[in-house]
Structure formats: structure tokens, C-alpha cells
């Protein structure tokens with residue numbers, strides 16, 4: 610369903626009056642409490658993998674189902690900070706949306722939208738970019754990691770965390786469920802919110818990162834357990850994707866890098882490869898690592914890999930089929946993204962208007978009249 614202009618205005622008015630009430634309340638009580646709102650994003654650079662699922666998306670679904678106000682973005686503008694094939698990018702946007710739906714994101718309960726459809730993200734990004742320094746951005750670990758992979762560093766890669774700040778602040782989010790790799794980016798978001806509030810008055814909540822416990826918040830690459838599982842890793846065998854077939858899963862588990870000790874013990878420091886497999890097993894079954902080790906006494910790592918593969922195959926197969934089902938209905942995915950953009954746009958426009966006004970960019974009715982008067986004087 611596409612919202613009509615009338616309906617959009619109605620929602621905008623409703624939202625404005627709610628915000629105004631909040632602002633009035635904020636003047637009345639010194640300690641202002643922002644309404645709880647969740648925002649997070651995922652890049653459509655490839656298929657969603659187990660690190661994304663357990664590190665972030667599972668939490669997204671839980672928060673949605675707990676009735677929280679949740680907004681989730683397909684962060685396509687972030688994905689073009691490194692070169693993307695346009696055809697792949699387009700189909701990845703559809704595929705990641707289909708995967709999120711299959712994982713349980715419900716467009717009636719969440720706002721699910723494509724970032725580039727809302728121009729206020731880049732407008733706020735520019736505004737926030739004027740409040741931070743190049744030195745501060747150069748120290749962010751995700752920038753250091755990604756810039757090390759390219760010869761010529763694109764400006765977008767440098768500015769990436771500011772765009773992420775704009776994503777979150779545009780919706781005045783209070784909580785941001787992410788994997789551990791994002792915590793430094795979140796510190797920048799908090800820093801920018803504070804700078805803006807100090808300079809222009811109370812405008813943004815200071816959002817908190819919601820990070821899963823340490824074993825989940827950074828699942829490791831199957832090929833090199835010293836690295837995180839990642840969409841951008843060259844070798845597809847380094848990650849298990851939600852859309853992998855049972856054969857892919859078996860192959861990837863068999864090829865997972867372990868070590869020369871044969872029994873199954875959980876020691877993330879000394880045996881990171883085996884520990885990573887046990888963690889995945891534990892996440893899918895709810896068993897704790899000690900129970901898993903006990904259940905698999907007597908197996909060597911080669912045979913244990915087959916056990917893990919079977920657990921993953923069984924859990925992922927229904928999801929994979931659901932993704933395929935959604936992918937066979939591209940109009941439905943389009944409709945979901947249209948509805949999401951309509952809803953996101955209402956909030957984004959409201960915040961941007963507030964920001965523009967505070968920064969002095971907004972020519973409102975009053976100042977427009979002054980301008981006409983001074984124009985007359987000139988003529």
C-alpha cells in the first residue's frame with residue numbers, strides 16, 4: 610500500500626504534535642526522557658551470514674516481537690563506499706530484504722526500508738560531518754580495517770561512520786542492536802549527538818549500542834578464525850549464508866579450519882576454530898558448549914564437523930526455502946520497501962526540519978516574509 614499525500618500529511622501532523630508535547634514536557638522537566646526507539650541497519654553487499662544473524666538480526670526480531678518501536682534499514686548507501694556491481698547491488702537489496710522477512714522481520718510491526726530512498730540521511734550526514742574532525746574519523750577501527758583493503762581510499766569510506774550517525778539520529782533512536790565490531794562507530798554517534806545538542810539545543814537522544822554477549826557478537830571466519838565472519842571476505846567458504854544449500858553447508862563445515870588436536874574441547878583462545886564451530890552449534894541448539902563437548906566425547910574434529918553441518922542444515926533449510934519463496938514474489942518485496950519508505954520518511958522529514966531550523970538553514974514563513982520586505986527595499 611502506498612500512502613496518499615493526505616495520509617502522509619496526517620501522519621506527519623500527528624507525529625509533529627507528539628514531538629511538540631515531548632518538547633513541552635522537556636522544558637517542564639529538566640531530565641528529558643526520550644521514547645524508546647530501536648534502529649539498526651545491514652549492508653546489502655552480499656547474502657546474510659550466521660554472524661549477521663546471531664550478532665544482530667536475531668535480536669532485531671526479538672525486539673520487534675517484544676512490541677518495541679523498531680526501524681531497520683537496508684544500508685545501501687553504506688555498501689557503495691566500496692565498488693559494487695550495479696546489477697548485483699540491485700538483486701542483493703531484494704535478497705537481503707527477502708532474508709530479513711524470512712528471519713521474522715514483520716513489516717506490520719517494524720519499519721523496514723531502503724536507506725537511499727530517504728534523502729534526509731545524506732542531508733543530515735553532511736550537517737553532522739561539519740561537526741567532527743578528520744583526525745577523529747581516521748581513528749575508527751572499521752575505517753582502518755576497510756581502508757587497508759584498497760589502494761586508493763574513497764572519501765565515502767572515511768565518512769561512513771558519520772552517515773551511520775545520521776541514520777540513527779534521524780530517527781532519534783535510543784537503542785542500536787549491533788555486533789561488537791560496531792561499538793566504535795556507535796561511540797562516534799554518541800559524540801556527534803552530544804556536540805549537536807550542546808551547540809544547538811537538546812535535539813537527539815544519546816543512543817546506546819545493544820551488543821550480544823561476546824561469543825555471539827563476533828562469529829569467526831571458518832577459514833581463518835582470527836578474523837570475523839564477513840560478507841566482504843573473498844573466500845565464500847569463510848562464512849555460512851542463510852541461503853546456503855545443504856551441500857554448501859556440508860562442504861563449508863568440512864573445510865573449516867581447525868587444528869591438530871582431535872578431541873572436541875571448547876577453548877576459544879587456544880582452539881579458536883573448534884570453539885567457533887561449537888559456538889555455532891550452541892547458538893542453533895541452545896545447548897551450552899560444555900554440554901556439546903560432553904555429547905561429542907569420542908568424536909574427532911572431522912566427524913564433529915559432520916555433526917555441526919547436520920545441525921545447521923536442519924535449522925537453515927526452512928529459512929532458505931522461505932527466502933526463495935519471497936524472491937519469487939518481487940512485487941511483494943517492492944511493496945514492503947515502499948511502505949517502509951513512506952513510514953520512515955515521515956519521521957525523517959520531521960527531524961530534518963527540526964535540525965534545519967536549529968542550524969539556521971530553514972527559511973520558514975516568518976523569515977521568508979522578512980526576505981520579501983528586504984527584497985522590496987533593494988528594488
Ligand code: AMP
Pocket residue numbers: 650651652653659660661662663664665666786787788789790791825826827828829837838839840
Ligand atoms: P554488515 O554485514 O557489516 O552489514 O553487518 C550487519 C550487522 O551484523 C552489524 O550489526 C554487524 O555488527 C553484525 N555482524 C557482522 N559480522 C558479524 C560477525 N562475524 N559476528 C557478529 N556480528 C556480526
Ligand code: TRP
Pocket residue numbers: 648649650651652684687772773776777785786787791794
Ligand atoms: N555500519 C553497519 C555495518 O557495517 C551497518 C549500518 C548502517 C548500521 N547504518 C547503521 C548499523 C545504523 C546500525 C545502525 O554493519
